[in-house]
Amino acid sequence: MATDPLPLAQALIRCRSVTPADDGAMAVLEAALAPLGFACHRLRFGAIENLFARRGAGGPHLCFAGHTDVVPAGDAGAWTADPFGGEVRDGVLYGRGATDMKGAIAAFVAAVADRLAARPGAPGSLSLLITGDEEGPAVDGTARVLEWMAAHGQVPDMCLVGEPTSRARLGDVIKIGRRGSLNAAITLHGVQGHVAYPQRADNPVHRLLRVLHGLIARPLDQGTEWFEPSSLQVTSVDVGNAATNVIPAAARARLNIRFNDRHTGESLARMLRAALEAEGARFDLDVSVSGEAFLTRPGPFVEALKRAVRRATGGEPALDTGGGTSDARFIARYCPVAELGAVGTTMHKVDECTPVAELRALAALYRAVIEEALG
The missing domain is CATH 3.30.70.360 (Alpha-Beta Plaits)
Known part of the structure; x- marks a missing residue:
């Protein structure tokens, strides 16, 4: 039976981690990763809590990058659910970060758990680079963690950022660059x-x-x-x-x-x-x-992501470079990077939400990404 990402997504949403606050989000994530055999490094720079966790020492090394910080809820009275309650109603998960991007983090952890259960001795390494400073100044987050990773021999061969890139259906867009x-x-x-x-x-x-x-x-x-x-x-x-x-x-x-x-x-x-x-x-x-503008030209990593989308959804993804900036701009200096995540129609809005079925489908998609990227 596939690991359900819902409980972890709810636990993360219940952390009021509005930038720069952490409110226990990194501890929740570390508690989920440590039993899976990840070596977890809590990295605090300035007021920002970050986490780098890795399982395995050999290559190829796939890193998943994301953020536990969220934008403010705004007028909580305008929400139909507690913005930090993680409520499921009529099959939909509500809460700040449900799509951007605590749900994606939970989906990736679930995918990793399923991969390890099915193939405990499979080659390659998996890691997570999680910051608490993506929605804010982005000074003491991903960029600083990458410097630490480079200094400690932890630079990945490829990196997937779990931003909500999908437009109408899961997996319909892969971002391979940003302006x-x-x-x-x-x-x-x-x-x-x-x-x-x-x-x-x-x-x-x-x-x-x-x-x-x-x-x-x-x-x-x-x-x-x-x-x-x-x-x-x-x-x-x-x-x-x-x-x-x-x-x-x-x-x-x-x-x-x-x-x-x-x-x-x-x-x-x-x-x-x-x-x-x-x-x-x-x-x-x-x-x-x-x-700066960056582009990961179509090659082995991008092709692996496309195969994963076809395998998990049956659809053909479009390659895109539009939208605003993301932490992928820092990662591009170190390795090939692309972005693939949930349907982002409600991110930063009142009643941010994601269907539970879509959250579970995202976990299956990330499992396919791991299989295609690591073999």
């Missing part, structure tokens, strides 16, 4: 003056609008084989001028660029700086890159 993300804050300085005497002032609002128009007037690219075109979006223009007859001394804007693998954060920062320098005014530019 990069750059945030920029621009302050363009001018000379304050009276609006009736513009020749005595230098209007920074006009200069800023010219810069922004130039940036959005032409596309950054036409897309690539695996990525859609990069997108620059102005998110704020702010002068803070309460007067109607004063030209302000400075104007500010913020923007975000979601970029494909034709660019890097550094190349886009140079582009922004060049556009501001061409305007000929004094400016400040603050750029932060939360992740």
Whole structure:
């Protein structure tokens, strides 16, 4: 009989692990993994609890990456169930993290338990990299654990991230890459003056609008084989001028660029700086890159995932690189990485939920992934 992931999913949901709180989630997971023979390492960086657990020492080494932290529940009164109750009603599991992504963690543990029961001496290694800092700043989570893993000879041959990638049915999408993300804050300085005497002032609002128009007037690219075109979006223009007859001394804007693998954060920062320098005014530019674009090109690992989806669901998965960022951006620096998980239609919403039957089907899918990846 297959191991049921539901009890572990409920136990994890009942931990109020809103970033950066852990509330016992890592202890719940460690208690499930240790009896399966995993060597568990609790890794705390700053205020963040993380866990790396591995069973086996040989190759190939498949790592499952995920997070126990969740976004806030919001207005609990708007939920029809306790956001941290793990209630099952009419065959559906409710709670924050049911889809993103405590349910996936429980499904993978169930898959591992079934694999070990069926093939206790099978070759290869299995590990889990679980962080409590994916929904937050992502500073003391996966990136720090990966550094620890590299220092201790624990880098995997391949990694599956259990983010809820499926759109309409389980396994219909495998993410093999993600766009990069750059945030920029621009302050363009001018000379304050009276609006009736513009020749005595230098209007920074006009200069800023010219810069922004130039940036959005032409596309950054036409897309690539695996990525859609990069997108620059102005998110704020702010002068803070309460007067109607004063030209302000400075104007500010913020923007975000979601970029494909034709660019890097550094190349886009140079582009922004060049556009501001061409305007000929004094400016400040603050750029932060939360992740570079990455791509795991179709190869042995991606093909193994596709076979697993066919085997477990009978469907043919699409390969995709859309959406926001994930911790896969850090893992891509170390090994091939892809994302495959539950149907994500309710993630971050009121009444986040997943059908129990789908949770169990996800465990069967992950079991197929283990078989196809490790043989």
